[in-house]
Amino acid sequence: MILGIDVGGTHTDAVLVQDLQVISKIKVLTNQANIMASLLEAAEKLTKDNNVNNINRIVLSTTISTNAIVQNKISRVAMVLLSGPGLSPATLNLGKDAYFARGYVNHRGIPVKNVNSREIADISSEISENQIHHIGVVGKFSSRNPQQELDAAELLQNDSRKISLGHTLSGQLNFPRRIATTYLNAAIHEIYQGFVRDVQEFIQKFGLNIPVYILKADGGTILIDQSLDCPVQTIHSGPAAGIMGVLATTRMKEDAVALDIGGTTTDISVFADGVPLLEPSGVEINGRKTLIRGLYTKSIGVGGDSVVRIENGEILIGPQREGPAAALDGPFPTPTDAMIVEGIVSFGDSGKARNAIALIAKKLQLGVEEAARAIIEKMAAIIADQVRHILAQINNKPVYTIHELLEGKIIQPKILYVAGGPAAVAPFIAENLGYSYLIPEHSEVSNALGVALARTTAEITILADTERKELILCEEGHVESISRNFSLADAIETGKKFLREKAVCMGAREQDIFMEVTESQQFNMIRDFYTTGKNIRVKVQIKPGLISSGKER
Numbered sequence: 397m398i399l400g401i402d403v404g405g406t407h408t409d410a411v412l413v414q415d416l417q418v419i420s421k422i423k424v425l426t427n428q429a430n431i432m433a434s435l436l437e438a439a440e441k442l443t444k445d446n447n448v449n450n451i452n453r454i455v456l457s458t459t460i461s462t463n464a465i466v467q468n469k470i471s472r473v474a475m476v477l478l479s480g481p482g483l484s485p486a487t488l489n490l491g492k493d494a495y496f497a498r499g500y501v502n503h504r505g506i507p508v509k510n511v512n513s514r515e516i517a518d519i520s521s522e523i524s525e526n527q528i529h530h531i532g533v534v535g536k537f538s539s540r541n542p543q544q545e546l547d548a549a550e551l552l553q554n555d556s557r558k559i560s561l562g563h564t565l566s567g568q569l570n571f572p573r574r575i576a577t578t579y580l581n582a583a584i585h586e587i588y589q590g591f592v593r594d595v596q597e598f599i600q601k602f603g604l605n606i607p608v609y610i611l612k613a614d615g616g617t618i619l620i621d622q623s624l625d626c627p628v629q630t631i632h633s634g635p636a637a638g639i640m641g642v643l644a645t646t647r648m649k650e651d652a653v654a655l656d657i658g659g660t661t662t663d664i665s666v667f668a669d670g671v672p673l674l675e676p677s678g679v680e681i682n683g684r685k686t687l688i689r690g691l692y693t694k695s696i697g698v699g700g701d702s703v704v705r706i707e708n709g710e711i712l713i714g715p716q717r718e719g720p721a722a723a724l725d726g727p728f729p730t731p732t733d734a735m736i737v738e739g740i741v742s743f744g745d746s747g748k749a750r751n752a753i754a755l756i757a758k759k760l761q762l763g764v765e766e767a768a769r770a771i772i773e774k775m776a777a778i779i780a781d782q783v784r785h786i787l788a789q790i791n792n793k794p795v796y797t798i799h800e801l802l803e804g805k806i807i808q809p810k811i812l813y814v815a816g817g818p819a820a821v822a823p824f825i826a827e828n829l830g831y832s833y834l835i836p837e838h839s840e841v842s843n844a845l846g847v848a849l850a851r852t853t854a855e856i857t858i859l860a861d862t863e864r865k866e867l868i869l870c871e872e873g874h875v876e877s878i879s880r881n882f883s884l885a886d887a888i889e890t891g892k893k894f895l896r897e898k899a900v901c902m903g904a905r906e907q908d909i910f911m912e913v914t915e916s917q918q919f920n921m922i923r924d925f926y927t928t929g930k931n932i933r934v935k936v937q938i939k940p941g942l943i944s945s946g947k948e949r
Contacts, residue, residue, distance in 0.1 A: 397412055397413065397414045397419070397446070397450045397451045397452065398412070398413040398414075398451070398452070398453045398454070398455065398848045398849070399411075399412055399413075399439065399442070399443075399451050399453070399454045399455070399848070400412075400413060400454075400455050400456075400844040400845060400846075400847040400848025400849070401435060401438060401439070401454070401455070401456045401457075401844055401847065402456070402457045402634070402637050402841075402843035402844040402847050403426060403431060403434065403435070403456060403457065403458040403459065403460070404426060404459060404634060404658055404659075404843070405426065405428075405459050405463065405634075405658070405659065405660045405661075405717075406425070406426060406658055406659030406660055406699070406701060406717070406720075407423050407424065407425060407426055407658075407659065407817065408423070408424050408425070408426045408434040408435065408437075408438050409421070409422070409423050409438075409840070409841040409843055409844040410422050410423075410424075410438040410439060410442050410841070410844050411442075411838070411841050411844045411845050411848055412442055412443065412446060412451075413845065413848045413849065414450075416849065416943075418838055418841075418845060419446070420442050420443075420445070420446060421442070421838060421840075421841045421844070421845075422438055422441045422442045422841075423817070423840060423841060424437050424438045424441065425720075430594075431458075431460070431591060431594045431595075432594035432595070432597050432598045432601075435456075435594070435595065435598040436598050436601060436602065439598070439602055440602075448602065448603065448604065451604060451606060452606055452607075453606060453607055453609070454599070454604070454606060454607070454608045454609070455608075455609040455610075455611065455617055455847045455848050455850065456595065456608070456609070456610055456611065456620070456847065457610070457611035457633045457634055457636065457637035457843065457844075457847045458591060458610065458611075458630065458633055458634065459633065459634040460587065460588060460591045460630075461584050461587075461588055461627055461628070461630045461631045461633065462631050462632060462633070462634060462681065464583075464584050464587045464588075465580060465583070465584060465631065465681050465682050465684075466681070466682050468682075469587065470580075470583035470584055470587070471529070471530045471582070471583050471584075471585065471586045471587075472493065472526075472528050472530065472583075473493060473528065473530045473531065473532055473579055473582040473583045474493045474494075474495065474519075474523045474526070474528045474530070474531045474532070475490055475493060475494045475495065475531075475532045475533075475534065475575065475578070475579055476495045476497055476516070476519060476531060476532070476533045476534075476548055476552065477490075477494060477495065477496050477497065477533075477534055477535075477575065478497055478498075478499040478500060478511070478533075478534070478535035478536065478538070478544055478545070478548065479496055479500075479535075479536055479571070480499075480500030480501075480508070480509070480535075480536050480537075481500070482536075488572060488575065490575070493526070493528065495519045495522070495523075497511065497512070497515055497516060497519060497548065498510075498511065498512045498515055499511035499512070499535065499544045499547075499548065500535075500536070500537075500544075501535065501536075501537045501538070501540060501541045501543075501544060502537060503537055503540065504540060504861060504864070504931070505537060505540030505541030505859070505861070505866075505868065506541070506864075507541070507543070507544070510544075511544050511547045511548050511551070513551055516548055516551040516552060517551065519552070520551065520552050523552070529556055529557055529558065530557070530558050530560075530582040530583065530585060530586070531549075531552055531557055531558070531559045531560070531582060532559070532560045532561075532562070532575070532578035532579050532581070532582045533545050533548050533549050533552070533559060533560070533561050533562065533578070534561075534562035534571070534574055534575050534578050535548075535562065535563075536571045537569070538561075538562055538563040539562075539563050539566070539567050539568065539569060539574075539857070539859075539868075539870040539871075540859060540868065540870075541868065541875075542561070542563040542564075542868075542870075542873040545561045545562060545563055546561070546873065549561055558582065558585050558586075559582075560578050560581040560582040560585070561578070561873075562574045562575070562577070562578045563870060563871065563873055564625070564626070564871060564872075564873065565577050565578060565581055565626060565628065565629075565687070565688075565871070566678075566687035566688070566870075566871065567855075567856070567857025567859075567870030567871045567935070568678075568687045568857070570677070570687060572685070573677070573678055573685050573686055573687045574687055576684040576685055576686050577628055577678070577686040577687045577688060579684075580628045580631070580681070580684060580686065581626060581627060581628035584627050584628065584631075585624075585627055588623075588624070588627035588630070589624060589627075592620055592621075592623070592624055595608060595620060607619060607903055608620045608621075609852070609903055610623050610630055610633065611630070611633045611636055611637055611640070611847050611850055612629045612630055612633065612636065612690075612853065613629060613630070613631055613632040613633060613636055613679055613688050613689065613690030613691065614636065614674075614689045614690055614691060614798075614853050614940050615636045615639055615640050615672070615691050615798070615846075615850055615853070615940035615941075616850060616851060616852055616853020616854070616938070616940050617850050617851065617852045617853070617902075617903065618852065618854075618902050618903065619902055619903040622901075622902060622903075628686065628688055629688060631679065631681055631686075631688060631690075632679050632681070632688075632690050632691070632693065634663070634843070635656070635663040635665070635691070635693035635695060636690065636691050636693070637843040637844070637846050637847045638654070638656030638663045638665065638693070638815065638816075638842070638843050638846070639654065639665045639672050639691045639693060639846070640843075640846025640847065640849070640850045640940075640942070641656070641815055641842030641843045641844075641845055641846030641847075642654040642665070642667075642813050642815065642836070642842065642846070643672070643846065643941070643942055644842065644845045644846045644848075644849050644942060645815070645836035645837055645838055645839065645842050645845065645846075646813055646834070646836050648667060648670040648811075648813070649669065649670040650667075650669065650670060650809075650810065650811060651666075651667065651668055651669065651807045651808055651809045651810070652666075652667045652670070652809050652810075652811050652812070652813055653665070653666055653667075653783055653787075653809045653811075653812050653813070653829075653831070654666075654667065654812075654813040654814075654815070655779065655783075655812065655813070655814045655815070655816070655819075655822075655825065656815050656816050656842075656843065657699060657700065657779075657814065657815070657816035657817070657818045657819055657821065658699045658700070658816050658817070658818075659699045659700050659701035659717060659720070659817065659818075660697070660699045660701060660702070660717045661695045661696060661697055661698070661699050661715075662695070662696050662698050662699060662779055662782075662816075663693050663694070663695050664693065664694045664695075664696065664779075664782060664783060664786055665691065665692065665693045665694075666692060666786065666787065666790060666807060666809070667809075668795055668797050668802055668805055668807050669797075669802075671797040671798060671799055672691050672692070672797065672798050672940070673691070673692035673790070673795065673796060673797055673798075674689070674690070674691060674692060674796045674797060674798045675689070675690045675691070675692050675796075676794070676796040676801075678690070689855065691798065691940070692790075692796075694782070694786055696714075696715075696778070696779070696782050697714040697715020697716075698713055698714045698715070698731075698775060698778050698779060699714065699717065699731075699818065700721065700730060700731055700732040700735075700816075700817055700818030701717045701719070701720055701721055701726065701730050701731075701732060702714035702715065702716065702717055702730060702731060702775075703716045703717065703718055703728045703729075703730065704728065704729045704730055704731065704733075704734070704756060704771055705728075706756060706759040706760065709759075709760070711756070711760070711770060711771060711774045713731060713771070713774060713775055713778060720732075721733045721736070721744060721749065721752075722748050722749055722751070722752030723736050723743070723744030723745050723746065723748050723749035723752075724743075724744045724745075725745075725748070728752070729752035729753055729755060729756050729771075730752075731771055731772065731775045731818065731821070732744075732749075732817075732818060733748075733749035733750075733752045733753055733768075734749075734753055734767075734768040734769075734771035734772050734775075735768075735772060735818065735820055735821065736749040736750075737749055737750055737753050737764060737765060737768035738765070738768045738769060738772060740772075740820045740821075741818075741820050750764055753767055753768050753771070754767075756771065772821060772824055773824055773828075775821060775824075776821060776824035776825040776827075776828050777828055779825050780825050780828035780829045783825075783829060784829075787807060787809070790807055791806050791807060795807065798939060798940045798941075799912070799939060809831060810831055810832065811831055811832050811833065811834065812825060812826045812829060812831045812832070812833040812834070813833070813834050813835075813836060814833060814834070814835050814839065815835070815836065815839040815840070815842040815843070816839065816840065816842075817840055819835045819839050819840070820835075822835055849942045849943050850940070850941075850942065850943070851904065851905075851908040851938070851940070851941055851942060851943045852899055852902050852903050852904035852905075852908065852938070853899075853937070853938045853939070853940050854895060854898050854899045854902055854904070854937070854938050855871075855895070855914075855935060855936065855937040855938070856869060856870075856871060856872070856891055856894055856895045856898060856935070856936055856937075857869070857870040857871060857891075857933070857934070857935050858870075858887045858888075858890055858891040858894075858932070858933070858934040858935075858936075859931075859932070859933055860878060860882055860886075860887050860930070860931075860932040860933075860934075861929065861930075861931055861932075862878065862879075862880050862881075862882050862929040862930045862931075862932070863880075863921050863928045863929025863930075863931075864929070865877055865878055865879065865880060865882075866878065867882070867887075867890065869894055872894070872898075874894075880929065882930075882932070883930075883932075884916060884918045884930075884932055884934070887916075887932045887933075887934040888913055888916060888934050888936070891913075891934045891935075891936040892911050892936055895911060895936050895937075895938065896909060896911070899938055904938065905943065908941075908943050909938055910938060910939045910941065911936055911937070911938055911939075912936070912937060912939055913934065913935070913936050914935045914936070914937050915933065915934065915935035916933070916934050916935075917932070917933045917934075918930050918931065918932045918933075919931045
């Protein structure tokens with residue numbers, strides 16, 4: 397059995413899965429002050445009629461990283477940058493804790509200027525004076541040669557510091573994005589480490605000794621212990637769970653829009669021919685553009701528990717959430733209360749829901765039922781308008797899915813898939829958009845189901861320079877010698893070999909390793925009109941998808 401848990405901002409959902417089928421499910425309120433208690437409550441309720449010893453795997457998703465960044469509840473970080481020539485430090489706008497140090501390798505990874513140990517020692521002293529315990533080290537071309545990042549880190553390291561290195565987080569170039577990625581990795585390490593401790597305490601109290609995984613932004617999993625070195629990979633873990641939940645509960649083959657309507661936000665995702673879209677350059681969060689591979693999703697501040705208020709005779713919904721619906725003893729009217737009044741959901745105290753909507757009705761000079769309908773239609777209109785806006789943005793750019801670039805593809809959805817507690821609003825949104833709609837089975841806990849069934853994903857970047865007779869595994873910082881006859885086919889074979897080993901170490905099952913080459917290029921290097929070697933670049937990934945008995949999805 398697999399225990400899948402989605403720790404959301406409002407609710408923690410959990411499912412038990414056996415033979416790819418849900419055998420038990422539960423939803424409990426999330427205690428943000430004590431995540432471990434929420435995990436324990438969900439797991440205990442879920443397993444009261446099942447033998448916990450039959451659970452052989454636990455997979456979680458969490459909003460902890462995303463919320464920490466969005467709410468600016470992050471650690472202070474010193475960024476040590478080996479930027480070299482060609483980029484003005486002023487253009488990066490990094491603030492007072494950025495230190496530009498000497499040390500530079502060129503675009504081929506050849507050292508041009510060495511790291512200055514005295515300069516790094518001075519920077520280290522200043523970092524200590526400022527009592528900063530989290531450091532990011534990024535060299536402009538360190539993905540082509542990580543040695544200078546490693547040298548600087550060795551000089552900066554002490555027992556009170558946690559250092560994040562740019563080359564370990566992405567094999568891509570794009571210096572500003574690698575800086576942002578490394579900064580966020582360092583900034584959320586402390587709060588994420590606390591989350592992992594809560595999970596470990598939960599596992600201990602639950603009496604299990606089994607693998608525990610966390611969902612990443614790309615919809616794949618990683619062993620939670622390994623995720624401590626790369627917590628930035630877990631940003632957008634919650635929205636990714638929603639997309640994996642749609643894959644787990646539908647068999648779509650067409651263009652579609654999926655909504656995961658929660659208590660606080662609605663996550664909007666788009667599918668091309670039944671395949672989720674991918675952020676081609678990396679996800680963006682709180683204005684910071686990263687190199688973290690992630691599924692395409694947009695969140696808006698409208699959910700079932702959003703505060704409803706009236707300003708200048710107009711209904712406003714969200715983005716604030718000040719507790720649960722009034723029907724559940726919350727302080728303000730919400731769309732959930734309107735749905736209760738309309739009779740499209742039935743839970744909580746309907747009298748309290750009606751009293752809350754009556755306050756809105758009075759300001760609108762409407763009957764209570766009319767006001768409830770107006771709130772629901774307003775919520776539907778807000779979400780539908782955002783869907784149209786997102787589709788317009790997507791169709792103005794190349795369409796990337798988790799599998800490929802679709803040249804000239806125009807996405808034209810005709811169906812809406814809706815999950816989450818407030819999914820009953822689906823008919824109103826679908827009518828506004830002119831789509832048909834489907835609320836899949838287990839939609840109220842589909843995120844947890846998607847988490848449970850997500851396969852482990854990984855990627856690796858290979859750079860080979862046959863003139864220098866050198867190969868680099870960028871994300872691993874591994875360098876080895878090759879022959880001058882090393883070919884593009886050799887690079888692909890090497891990439892697949894190392895990726896398989898990496899995936900197994902991350903907890904992947906052999907039957908779930910579906911590898912694909914997402915980039916393969918080679919260029920001749922010419923000197924004095926003669927070819928002196930080849931520059932080869934290969935990227936191999938394990939596709940995001942669902943675990944199965946050998947059948948790819």
